[in-house]
Amino acid sequence: MMSKREKGRPFLEIFASALNEDYRFPLLEIFAFLYALATFAFASFASSAIQSGAGQGDTVAYTLTSSLLGFPLFIFVILIFKNIAYGIGNDIEKGIVQTYLSYPLKRRSILTAKLLSALGVGLLFFLSIQLMGLFSLAPDVVGPHIGTVLLTYVASMSYPFLLAGIILLLALILRRGGLALVVGIVLYFAASIVQSILMFLAYATNSPIGLQILSVISPSTALARYYQLVGLPTGTWQPSFTEVLLYIGGSYVIVAFVFALAYLYFSRRLNL
Amino acid sequence: MTRLVAVSFRIGTILISISLALFLVSLIPASQGTQSSNTISSPPHSWQSYYSIVLSPQLGLHVSAKGSGAFKVYVLEVAVNEIYDWIFQHYPGFDYSNITLLDEFLNARPTMIARQDQNQNLGIEYDFIPASVTNATLVIANPSIDSLTLNLEVRTIRPFGPSSITLLSEVTFVIGVLLTLPWLRNRLGSRRHKKAPPGKQ
Numbered sequence: 001m002m003s004k005r006e007k008g009r010p011f012l013e014i015f016a017s018a019l020n021e022d023y024r025f026p027l028l029e030i031f032a033f034l035y036a037l038a039t040f041a042f043a044s045f046a047s048s049a050i051q052s053g054a055g056q057g058d059t060v061a062y063t064l065t066s067s068l069l070g071f072p073l074f075i076f077v078i079l080i081f082k083n084i085a086y087g088i089g090n091d092i093e094k095g096i097v098q099t100y101l102s103y104p105l106k107r108r109s110i111l112t113a114k115l116l117s118a119l120g121v122g123l124l125f126f127l128s129i130q131l132m133g134l135f136s137l138a139p140d141v142v143g144p145h146i147g148t149v150l151l152t153y154v155a156s157m158s159y160p161f162l163l164a165g166i167i168l169l170l171a172l173i174l175r176r177g178g179l180a181l182v183v184g185i186v187l188y189f190a191a192s193i194v195q196s197i198l199m200f201l202a203y204a205t206n207s208p209i210g211l212q213i214l215s216v217i218s219p220s221t222a223l224a225r226y227y228q229l230v231g232l233p234t235g236t237w238q239p240s241f242t243e244v245l246l247y248i249g250g251s252y253v254i255v256a257f258v259f260a261l262a263y264l265y266f267s268r269r270l271n272l
Numbered sequence: 273m274t275r276l277v278a279v280s281f282r283i284g285t286i287l288i289s290i291s292l293a294l295f296l297v298s299l300i301p302a303s304q305g306t307q308s309s310n311t312i313s314s315p316p317h318s319w320q321s322y323y324s325i326v327l328s329p330q331l332g333l334h335v336s337a338k339g340s341g342a343f344k345v346y347v348l349e350v351a352v353n354e355i356y357d358w359i360f361q362h363y364p365g366f367d368y369s370n371i372t373l374l375d376e377f378l379n380a381r382p383t384m385i386a387r388q389d390q391n392q393n394l395g396i397e398y399d400f401i402p403a404s405v406t407n408a409t410l411v412i413a414n415p416s417i418d419s420l421t422l423n424l425e426v427r428t429i430r431p432f433g434p435s436s437i438t439l440l441s442e443v444t445f446v447i448g449v450l451l452t453l454p455w456l457r458n459r460l461g462s463r464r465h466k467k468a469p470p471g472k473q
Contacts, residue, residue, distance in 0.1 A: 028282065029289040036293035040437060041300060057405045060328055129290070136440055138330045141405055 010103040011113050018117035022083045028125070031079055035126060038071040039133035061145035062227050064138060065152040066220075068130055076126045077160045081184045083118030084167050089177025092270075107267045119164060127153065152223065155244075158251040159218040163187055165258030172265050191218065208237030215239075217254065219247040277454045284451030287444050294441035307427035314343065314414040314422060319374040323410040323426050324352040332401035332429045333408065339391060339422035346378075346411040347387040347400050355409065371413050401431055 044067035091097045091114070100110045134142045134149060142149055163184050171180040195218070198210035215222035225237055226244045239247070308323060327333060337345050348355070358377050359368045366373060378385060386408065389396045402408065414420055 025282070026285065026289075029285050032286045033289040033293045036290040037296060040294060040297040060326055060405045136436075138328065140329055 010105050011109055014100055014103065014105070014110055014113040015117055018087060018114050019121065022087050022117050023121070031075060031125070032129065034075050035072050035129040036133070038075065039068050039130055040137070042071060043068055043133065043137050057141065057145050058148045059227050061141050061148040062152055062223070064141060065134065065149045066156070066224070068133060069152070069156050072126065072130060073156060073160065076122065077163070077188060078185075079126075080119055080122050080160065080164050081167055081181055081188075083122060084115075084164055085171050085177040085181035085184065087118050087177075088114050088168065089171035089175065089180050092172070092175045093177065107270075108263055111263060111266045115168075119161075123157075151248075152220075155220045155223045155248050158248065158255060159191065159220070160188075161255045162217060162251070162258060165255055165262060168262045169258060169265065172262060172270060195221065202236060206236060211237055215247045216250050219244065219251045222247040274458075277458055280451045281455035284448045284453075284455075287448030287451065291441045291445035291448060294437050294444065298435075298437040298441060307425070309425040310423075312412070312422050312424055314339075314412060314420050315369075316414060316417045316419055317371050318369045319371050319411055319413040320369060321352045321355065321409050321411050322424060325408055325428065326405065327400070327402045327408045327428075328405040329401060329403065330430060332399055332431055333410070334399050334425075334427050334429050335410065336395070336397040336425040337391070337412070337422055338395035339420050341391070341414070341418055341420040342416050343391045343420060343422060344413040344415065345389045345391075345396050346385060346413065348378075348384045348409045348411055349386045349402070349406045350381070350384045350409055351407040352409045354407075355411075371415055374411070374413060399429060399431075401429075 043064060088111075091100075097110070101107070103110070130153075131142075131149075166187065167180045167184040170183055171177055174180055195214060198214050202208055202211050211221055211225065215225075222239050222244045226239055226241065228238060312320075312322070314320065323333075325333070333347070335345060335347070337343070355374075355377055356368060358380070359366070359373050362376070362380075363373055386402065386406075387398070387400055389398070400408075410426060412422065412424070
């Protein structure tokens with residue numbers, strides 16, 4: 001019988017190898033530079049007088065956090081897309097995964113080790129720099145409203161995670177990292193265009209249905225409406241806090257479903 | 273040990289790249305924010321709200337007002353609609369712009385007054401930075417029996433200047449360099465080792 005420590009060694013070996021591949025020198029340094037530059041350069045404290053049901057501190061914390069999320073989130077998305085599409089897609093293409101399969105590990109553990117490096121470390125790195133920026137720019141805004149700050153991150157991360165799951169699934173099915181990466185980037189930009197169209201429709205027709213559908217996959221829309229920061233006439237649609245939480249929960253259920261599909265495909269269907 | 277040195281080197285280079293980014297940010301001049309500059313006329317014995325915004329210790333207000341007669345400038349820690357709601361609730365049917373109603377509101381909620389200034393001959397000019405996040409409404413009041421004309425300039429300011437970012441950049445840089453030193457020492461040591469003639473190793 002293998003001890004727990006011995007079982008963990010192959011997992012760590014795959015994880016270390018994935019880390020080495022995903023974050024080669026000076027890739028992490030370039031991303032750190034871009035995260036820090038964008039985080040500090042785009043911070044905005046401006047917020048018009050508070051009209052929403054949320055407290056004023058919460059609204060300012062939300063405005064500040066979402067102002068930091070724009071460009072750095074895009075960089076984060078590029079990093080995780082690259083890690084998943086190239087890290088996993090290319091490993092399948094080059095037959096490296098076949099070597100991993102000879103390790104005394106379950107298939108799902110191999111995928112977990114790869115995702116931990118591609119997504120987990122990238123996320124940890126992104127959040128560390130963002131929170132360092134928030135705490136050094138406005139400790140008295142962020143400290144008392146850390147719940148709002150974290151909720152903003154949770155709501156904003158759901159859509160990139162969903163795309164990451166789709167890219168993972170595509171990379172596994174197509175066995176080609178490059179194509180999956182292109183599809184992911186196209187989907188990311190398509191969502192921005194669809195969001196603008198739905199916003200326009202909500203404004204023109206005074207109907208919130210489009211925004212509500214969008215909020216299921218991108219709950220940051222519902223959160224922005226909760227704080228009334230999406231430029232729509234007052235009274236168009238303002239979800240309650242519970243509804244916002246439901247949208248966030250719903251979006252993560254979809255994310256979990258896509259990742260579960262990818263795990264299932266990798267464990268049972270992927271023939272190498 | 274080698275792995276620890278390699279990890280320390282990567283953390284060091286990451287910190288150096290963060291410090292370079294912060295140094296670049298510190299070169300960007302502090303933003304002046306939104307600006308509003310107007311000439312307004314104030315009827316006798318009246319008040320009006322001029323500007324309403326959410327302020328924080330990181331976002332202050334610069335106020336500059338010049339006018340012919342006696343006037344007062346208030347910064348109230350309240351949203352503008354709360355003032356009107358209070359007046360409409362307590363004095364329904366009254367002319368809300370009457371200065372007496374503003375005084376009544378201020379008497380009822382004196383803690384809302386964050387700053388109050390009366391015009392001297394030179395006018396009024398100051399920076400207001402609140403201690404915490406707050407709604408702020410700039411109110412102009414004309415207590416005299418004459419109309420007056422005011423030149424009012426209001427803009428948001430960011431007191432978080434480049435100096436604090438520079439400090440953060442310097443600290444990050446020093447820590448980053450210190451963390452890369454063991455790796456550099458190992459690297460130099462191994463080079464010397466290679467270059468030395470066989471007998472002197």
